[in-house]
Amino acid sequence: MFLVHLFYRYFLWLIGWKIKGKKPKEVKKYVLILAHHTSNWDFPIAVAARPLVKVNDARFLGKASLFKSKFGFIFYWLGGTPVDRSKHNNLVDQVAEKYKGHEKYAITVTPEGTRSYVDKWKTGFYYMAKAANVPVLMAFIDYKNREIGVLPEPIHLTDDVDADLKRIMDFYTTKIPRYPENSLTFHGKGIKPPKTYNIFKVILKLLLTFIIVFSLINFELVVYGVKQAYGQLNIIFNAKPVTEFLEDPQYPEESKSKIELIQEIRQYAFDSLGLDYSNSYTKMYDQHDKPILWVVTACKPFKLENKEWSFPLLGTFSYKGYFDKKAIDKAEKQLDKEGWDVRVREVNGWSTLGILNDPILSNMLNRSEGDLAELIIHELTHGTLFIKDNLQYNENLANFVGEEGAKKFLISKYGEYSAEYISYINKQPDYKLFTNYILSSTKRLDSLYNSFAEQDTYEEKALKKSELISEITTDMRNLPFRNQRYKEYFDNFTPNNAFFMAFVRYSGSQNQFREEFEEKFNSNFQKYLSYLKETYPSMF
Template sequence: MVKKIFLGILFFLLLFLGYYHEEALYGIRQGKGQLQIIFDAKPLSSYLEDPEISEKQKAKIHLIQEIRQFTIDSLGLDYTESYTKMYDQKGEPILWNVTACKPFELTPKRWSFPIAGSFPYKGYFIKDLATTERDELRKEGWDADVREVSAWSTLGVLNDPILSSMLERSTGSLAQLVIHELTHGTLYVKGSITYNENLADFVGDEGAKRFLIYKYGKYSEEYIKFMARSGDRKTFSEYILKSTHALDSLYQTFTDQMSVEEKQQLKDQKIKEITEGLQHLSFSNYNYCTYFDDFTPNNTFFMSYKRYRSKQNEFKKEFEEDFNGDFHAYMDYLKEKYQPMFKYLKKMF
């Protein structure tokens, strides 16, 4: 009987790997990359005692611990062991995301994986694999791009380490990033990337404001700089989201009778108008006017920006009107409404 069960499991496994061989190979590579970072991460004490680590970097490590505790005490996020270790990147990026979008629609390509579901991006720990996938997608007619990722989350399944590059961020930016990623570890709605990223961005923004006031005060240099940067980011975000809507409206006018060349010409003209339009905006702290100096955006940029920022006003309205700005009440409500993804796995680990 045991032999039959074993053979049955083996047959199922071989069948699974045969049918999903590409996904299985990708999953093995991703698992290897993530586990390597997890296993190579060292306790914070080893960095705090290292004379090669600057006092400024050590201060940022301590700051991250304060931010972690603040998210539990004041924002209602779950306690995890994330950010209690650090991975030294040796000054190198560790992860790249590939995104793709239809050339004349703001419709992203989605990659499906057994159990995990589908995602509008694909991550790689090896840059050459990411650029190869991007080039293949472009040959197939997709708008495709590769972007370096500054942080990633295992959604609370594993204990994510601090990445050494995070220590180079400003105080406000660091608080925003840490809170964003810890939000993923507390709540992640399966199959709804736009909801998850918008929620994490909202909690990251609002949580960072509250942390900076708590630690430094409302009239501190740290808080004032963060708010100035946030104001500029809001101006930029509203412009890009409005431009995304205008680009989408243009695509809605395209007909089957139009040639690809004609569509491409109108698309290029609209994107040029959008990038040049930044020059007419006013920024006080961060010069977003030069944002597109080094690249020309395609549909993946507009689709990705919409994924992260399109629902900020909705979250803010719900948070303030329905929960009177009470983060604990809001997070309790969300955790009750949307059971965290992989909740059972979090208990195992």
């Protein structure tokens, strides 16, 4: 019953109604009258209020045949009591008889008897109370003030019928019904019908209810979302216009040059590549050389299947970001405890997908011209096109546009034979060799996992996996890298499935974009991006 009463309270709160007055505890037997009854809304409001005004023991009268039907239990549950309304039975005597032998008993009557206008009240309630020798309690429903309740003082009837009825009816002269014209008291007085509820407030309360219920069901997700929002907004609101840094005589000239370069990169991305315009990267957040954002990814230990996190509206992601190092350390330990292959890495940039204007992070300024152009164009691509529940597509596209866009920008600004452009493209062969090797190694791991039999033990699977990964890391030393650092890449850590799947996420489908870009659109970025935006509608 507690939950039922809680629902009743919620219903009344939702439509903006208040409880005013309750039945006195000492009144055990009584006749309850409810006026004015002019609307269908009277019933649900009265049912919800019954236990709250302490009259849930008051029954309403109903035809005996209703209670004998297969739905009769519903009428009993709602508080009904059967009476025989045939001509051969006196209703007043029947009701009076029901009071005998009960320590507590009450019935509810609506004096109008109908929602339509009547020129006088039915006085059956009066004679029932007289015959049973019980007082009358007056319940009211006031739409003007949106109040429902019971006058606490019971009316003890006298032998003066007219005086008693006048006293009762006078009480209701201040209680405005839903349709005043249908009531005896207000008929012909031109009173405007009050509304049952304020629809705007009901919508706000429903929204609040949704937020509270969602928060309770998804408590951890809500806490995470609040922390992420705080982390992002803290950076965005504390970012300063780039002009402040450029006009600061104490700020390093080399860093000023990089800030100015970013302004050129973003303008080139809008004008020449066809990315959507935004005010991103017109402000900068000074990290003071401290990391501010980390990302965790996880993968099944013997299957190349990422763990995915679901976020309302945004969809599913195979990574989860944190602005709090302690929080991501805790998440990493929990995922490891659950048996996932886990990877945590620091992130030097992120995109709010065009929702907000992303700032420059001061550590970005440590990058070379080519790497900086690639990063800025990569993140602006997310703000232009981001497909829900398809992170691999989004990251591969952003990587492709970032790399190709950076080349075009460097040629446009510095020239095809410039040191900046040559330095950038000279890195590409090693990176492509490394990426392709990791992607081919990922396929080898996939073949190994698919070969596992059901009867293989965890230890047997783990040993075969370890042997193959060891072979992969060792063989990479024999690849013809120009830069020695690639050969030493795995000297300080052993990669796991989460590491390999990161390359699938970011680089596994770039050839598809390249072929489409070159063959169908003759390497024209604006035409290609226009085609993609029409074909794959973005989330925002």
